[in-house]
Structures are given as C-alpha cells and as structure tokens.
Amino acid sequence: MLAHQGSYKAMAIAAAVSVLSIVLLMMDMRWVYLLVYVWFGVIYGLLLQYGRFCMASAIRDLFAIKVPRMAVGVMIATALFSLTAGLVTVSGYSTFHPHPLGWHIIAGGLIFGFGMIFTGGCASGSLYKSGEGNVASMLVLLSISFSQALFVDLGSWSNSLAPSSWVASAAEKGMPESLSVNDGWFDTFTAGYIWDLSGGTIAQSLDSGNSWLDVFVGNALLGAILPTVVLLILLYITTYRKGYIRRNKIESPTFNDHMHGCWAMMTTSKNTALAGLGLGVFAGLQMWATGALREHYNIFNFGELLQKMGYTQGLSIQETVFDPGYWYITTQEAQLGGWVLDKAGIDVMDNIFFGLMNGIPNPLINAPLLMSVGIIAGAAILALTRHEFKWKVPNMETAIFALVGGALMGIGARLGMGCNVGAFFAAVTNGDMTGWIFLAGMLGGGLLGVKVFTMWIDWRTSADDDFDI
Amino acid sequence: MAIKFDKVSDGQYQLDVCGYVCPHPQMYTKKALQKLAAGDELTLLFDNPSSGESILSMCESEGNEVFEREDGEGSFAWKIRKG
Numbered sequence: 001m002l003a004h005q006g007s008y009k010a011m012a013i014a015a016a017v018s019v020l021s022i023v024l025l026m027m028d029m030r031w032v033y034l035l036v037y038v039w040f041g042v043i044y045g046l047l048l049q050y051g052r053f054c055m056a057s058a059i060r061d062l063f064a065i066k067v068p069r070m071a072v073g074v075m076i077a078t079a080l081f082s083l084t085a086g087l088v089t090v091s092g093y094s095t096f097h098p099h100p101l102g103w104h105i106i107a108g109g110l111i112f113g114f115g116m117i118f119t120g121g122c123a124s125g126s127l128y129k130s131g132e133g134n135v136a137s138m139l140v141l142l143s144i145s146f147s148q149a150l151f152v153d154l155g156s157w158s159n160s161l162a163p164s165s166w167v168a169s170a171a172e173k174g175m176p177e178s179l180s181v182n183d184g185w186f187d188t189f190t191a192g193y194i195w196d197l198s199g200g201t202i203a204q205s206l207d208s209g210n211s212w213l214d215v216f217v218g219n220a221l222l223g224a225i226l227p228t229v230v231l232l233i234l235l236y237i238t239t240y241r242k243g244y245i246r247r248n249k250i251e252s253p254t255f256n257d258h259m260h261g262c263w264a265m266m267t268t269s270k271n272t273a274l275a276g277l278g279l280g281v282f283a284g285l286q287m288w289a290t291g292a293l294r295e296h297y298n299i300f301n302f303g304e305l306l307q308k309m310g311y312t313q314g315l316s317i318q319e320t321v322f323d324p325g326y327w328y329i330t331t332q333e334a335q336l337g338g339w340v341l342d343k344a345g346i347d348v349m350d351n352i353f354f355g356l357m358n359g360i361p362n363p364l365i366n367a368p369l370l371m372s373v374g375i376i377a378g379a380a381i382l383a384l385t386r387h388e389f390k391w392k393v394p395n396m397e398t399a400i401f402a403l404v405g406g407a408l409m410g411i412g413a414r415l416g417m418g419c420n421v422g423a424f425f426a427a428v429t430n431g432d433m434t435g436w437i438f439l440a441g442m443l444g445g446g447l448l449g450v451k452v453f454t455m456w457i458d459w460r461t462s463a464d465d466d467f468d469i
Numbered sequence: 470m471a472i473k474f475d476k477v478s479d480g481q482y483q484l485d486v487c488g489y490v491c492p493h494p495q496m497y498t499k500k501a502l503q504k505l506a507a508g509d510e511l512t513l514l515f516d517n518p519s520s521g522e523s524i525l526s527m528c529e530s531e532g533n534e535v536f537e538r539e540d541g542e543g544s545f546a547w548k549i550r551k552g
Contacts, residue, residue, distance in 0.1 A: 006542070052519040060492050061523045065499050069526040120491035125519075129490070132518060133543065136490050243530040268526055383543075388518045390543025398490060457496050460472075 010384035013377050017042060030305055033293050037367040040286040041374020042381075044279065044327060045128055049379040049388075051275020053077075054125030055420035056116040059446035064454065068235040069269045074425075075228040075235075076266065076276035077283075081429040082224030084284020086215045089203070089430070093291025095325025098204070098432040099417050100197035104189075105434050108416020108423065109441020115408025116420075116442075117449030118401040123329035123409065123419035127372055131379025136394035136402045143406025144330060144413070149337030151186060151411050152353035153346070158185035166192030176317065179355050186414070190352045194417075201431030219431025227428070227436060232262065240265040283327045283426070290325035302367055303359065314339070314361035316349075322358035322368055328422045330413040332368035335360050353414075416441065474501055477512070485514040487544065494520035495527060498549075502533060505551040513547045521545055 017038065024031040047053065051073060058070035088094050099105070116122050119140040121129050126144070129137035162185050170192030175181045181191040202218035203211070236258070244261040245253055253261075267273055299305050303320035306312070315321060322331045338348045338360040349355040363369050383389040394402060413419045416438050418427070424442065427435025472493070473485040484501045486494040494515045501511060515521070524547070528535050532552035539546040 052522045054491075054519060057491060057519065057523060061495065061526075064492055065495050065523065065527045067495075067523050067526040067530065069522060117492070120493075120517075121519075129519065134490060134517070240530065243532070247529075247532065268529065269522055272522065383518070387540070387542050390516055392488065392490070392516060392543075394490070395488060398488075398493075453492065454496070457493075457500065461497075461500060 006384040006387055006389060009389075010381040013381050013384075017374070017377055028309055030297065030309055033290070033297070033302060033305055034365065034367040034370060036286065036289050036293065037371040038374045040282060040289075040327070041371035042378035043282050044124070044371075045131055045375035045378020045380075046382050047275045047278040047282070047378075048124060048128035048375065049131060049382040051269075051272040051278075053128070053272065053275045053279065055122035055424075055442075056119065056125055056446075057121075059113060059443060060117050060450055062235075062239065063447050063450040066239050068239045068265060069272055071235055072232065072266050073269070073272035073276040075232050076273055077279045078425065078429055079225045079228045080277055080280025081283045081425065082220040082431075083216075084281055085287060085429045086220045088284050088287045088291065089215045089219070090211050091288065091291075093288050093295070094430070095287050095291050095294070096201075096426065096430040096432075098199040098201050098430070099423065099427060099434045100194055100199040101434050101437075102193070102197045104194070104415050104417070105423070105437045106416075106441040106444075108412045108414070109438040109443075110412070110445040110448075112409050112412025112416060112419060112423075112438075113442030113445025114449040114452075115405040115412060115445075117446055117453055118405030119409065120398075120402070122421075123333075123413070124327075124375065124421055126406075127329070127375040128379035131376040131381075132383040133380075133389050133391040135392060136398045139394065139399055139402040140406040140409070141333060143403045144410040145333040145337035146340075147337075147407035147410030148330065148334035148414050149341055149348060149354075151414050152334065153338070153341070153348045153351050154185045156183055159183065159188070161185050162188035162192065168192070169196055175352070175356070178317070178350060179352055180350055181352065184351055187352050199432065199434060202433070203431050215431070219429075223431040223433065224428050232266070236262050236265050279327075283429075287326045294325070306361070306365065311361075311365055314359050316354070316356055316359040318356060320357070320359060321361050321366070324368060324422070324426075326426050327371075328368055328418070328426065329372060330410070330419045330422060331358060332366060332372055334358075334410070334414070335366055336363055336369055339363060339366075412445075472497055480506075480509045481512070482509060483512040483514070486520075487514055487516045489515070490517045491520055491523075493517075495523045498524050499527060502531070502549065502551055507551055509551045511549045511551070513549060514545070515547075516544045518543065518545075521547075 058074045061067040126137040126140040166188045170181045170188045181187045202223045203214035206214045206218045301320040302323040303315045416423045423438040424435045534550045537548035
C-alpha cells in the first residue's frame, strides 16, 4: 500500500510541475525561457538521485574509504559534457563566460571543499538529497543561501581588511555611488581585484581561425578529456588496481588486464556512470536551448525579457538578473538569501553582487532558482518511485555540521566564483582552466576536512562504550 | 538517535546508523568492519540512500560480501560478511 502511495505522490509532483508549466505558457509564451531552467532542473534531479551523484562524495569517499565510484562518475560526466559543450559553442549558442584567474579560485575551492565534507553533500548533492526528504540537506541549502548573501554584503567593519591597492583600483572604476564600491570587503574585492584579472578558454588562446579545431582539440580534448583520462588512470592505480588484481586472482598482470581493470572501475556503479553520461548530454542541451531562446527573443539576459513582460522588481541597475544559461547552483541560492534579507529591511542592493550584477528577483520568477527547485522535485519524484523517500530530521550533531559546513561552502563559492558545478564542472568542460584550479583547491580542502572528520569519528567512537566491542 | 553497534551473538554484529547522513554511515561501517574477524557477519541498518552505493563499492574493493539486502521506504537492512 505504501509503495503505491509513493508512486502517487511522485505522479502528483510531476503533474503539478506540468500543470504549472502549461498555465504559465497560457499566460505568456515567453515564460518558456524560465521553464527551460525548471525542466532541465527536473532532469538533473532525476539523474542526480539515480546515480547518487555528489561531488562531496567523490572527494570524501576517495580519501575516507578509498572508494573511487563517484570520482569516476564525475570524470565521465566531465569528458562527455566537454563534447556536448563543444557542439554548442561551435553552433554559436554557448552561454559560457570564462572566469578570471587568480588566487581567489584556489582559496574558494579550499574553503568550499573543507565545508562540504561536513555537510554530507555538495551544492547539487544537497539539492537532490533534500528531494529525498533529508532535512539536514535543507539546512545546508539555507546556510549556503544566507552565508553568501551576508558575505557579499559585508558591512563597513570589513573595509580595513581590503588592501589599499584594491581600494584605489575600485575607486577608479567609476561605479555609481549607490553601489558604494569601497564600503564592504566583498565589493572592494570584486571591483579592485577581480575586475583587474583576466581569463579565457583554451579555444580563445589558440584562435587558429578554425573554431571546430579550437573548440574540440583545445577546449574538449586538451582541456577536459586528456586531464580526465590522466585522473582516471591515477584513480585506478591508487585505489582500484590492487583490489581488482586480488579479486580476480591475477598473478602477473598484463596491459590488457589493467585495461579490463580500468573498465571494471568505470562500470562498478552503473547507475553513477549512466548518470554521468546523462548529465554530460543534458548540461550541453541546456546551454543550447537557452542560447537558442536568447537568439529567438533577441536578448542577452533574462532581465530584458522580464522587463518586457512587466516585471521590473529586483532587477540589477543594469536591468539584468542572474542568468547563466547552464547548470549552476550557488548564485541563485545567494539571491534567495538576499531577497529574504531585503524583505527583512536590510538593503543588499547597495553591493556589486546583487545591485550591479545579479539582482534579487522574486523567487517565483527567478529562473535559475526554479532550476534548483526542479532538481529537488526531480529527485523527489524518483526517490518516491524507488521507495527511497523518507523524512529525516537531523540530530544536533548533523544539524550543526550542516549549518557550519554550509556557511563555509557559501563563503568558498563566492570567493571562488561558483561551486563544484559552476566553478569546476561548467568551467573545465568549456576550456576554462580555472576549473581545474578550483578542483585542486577542493581536493586540498576535502583532504583536510576528511582528516578532521576522521578525528571526530575516532573521538566519538573512543568515547562511546557502545562502539567498543 | 545515537549510533548503535552491538554484538548480537557469536560472529553476529549489528550497526545501526539510522538518522545519519553522509559521510557517517560509510565511515562507521568501515570502522565496524575493522573490528570484525573474517567470516563474521554485520547487519547494517541505515536510511541514507546515497551511503548504500559507497558501502557497496567499499565492500567490493575490500573483499567483503553484501549477501542480503532488504530495502524499503527509505530504510535499508543489509547483511555483510567480512572477507
């Protein structure tokens, strides 16, 4: 009986998203732009839950229990997305913008990677686990949202932390007074440091005149596929080879044995590998769909469309909103935190992050935020169907880890200009090498986090007589 | 909602990590299995679906066998034989 209930609830969620989509389209066909985000979110949610796809798990399980399952899945998704992203780029519909290169990338990765070990999930992992009824993951989302919103809106007390060179450089940018670029550390960091940096993709550096060659050899092959192959070989050597040879009773392993071993490692978890394949394909399709709609409506940003539709509240002073056009997680969560703070009477539009760049649109018309809601819905649909949905209320230990870890993830994401998806996955697959630097930071932070977490578990089990059998 | 690790009978143990999310279940499972002798059996109770995939991979790589699985409504009871 319960099994049926789960399926009915899953169908009810799918029906609700479908009906709301139809109603929106009947009101105004231009809502299709927002619905592309929603439905790709639903697909990501289904795939993430199906493959238990989580970047925190990739790093944590690797260091803590020597399991490469998830790291392999991420590598498969990365290699494939680089090809679909390449197709989108040469077709002229890419929405990707490379990140500026600087120390902030590795610092952000370190803090983000350390925090996510304690939360039990990365940015997108916390979304799909929320869809499984995990209340601790919901706390992580809240913590990521508000920590980001508060971090980008740091008050005057933080001014002295910014070097004088940043202050001078920020003052030269000629920004409107309403943004008060030298009031608040994050504003000075953005205008006086980030804006002085440059970045680019491998294809842009090659610039051979043949876009296919630049994109597929530069961005995809050199920037993503070769590094993932190297990492897969490293994963095999360091975590899988020994056990594979022992289990298969191979006495003198040949090259062929190792090739079979690599294949066995990649297919250990078929769910994870298939989810990686699906994410790679759909992440590219989303970029294409959004790029095509931008061309169709002759816009560069969803803010323009919102304005044409009569929605002007919450737009930035450039009349834009956050609109990456691809899989992204953290900035829209910051917008949610900013919107709530604004409603509570705290002016957050006087900073660059919200006031100039991303705005704080109403969550009901915030397209990337609704993609995140779609991820939760998609994960809930599959979890209910597979009888894996269960409301799980965290104990005090888990709740504290979720809130503190989530806050660190939020701060790391803003410093590094994205999370494991925006700053790593979307970057490296589009030929932007800052993504690998963010990964290096995440690995360092993750390793440190696992050491601290292991010490915590050791202390807990040594203090707990129940575990001492 | 504390973690419970009990000896049920000779060679039979039970670890209950219900209520805990990643990475607790897989890390406590690893720790519990380290305390067992070869051939001992561990009944593992957990309710965090994503931990299951990691625990399966961990058991496979360390030569432990998940020989019985009862999955239902977000709760899981697995039996693992230490290799």
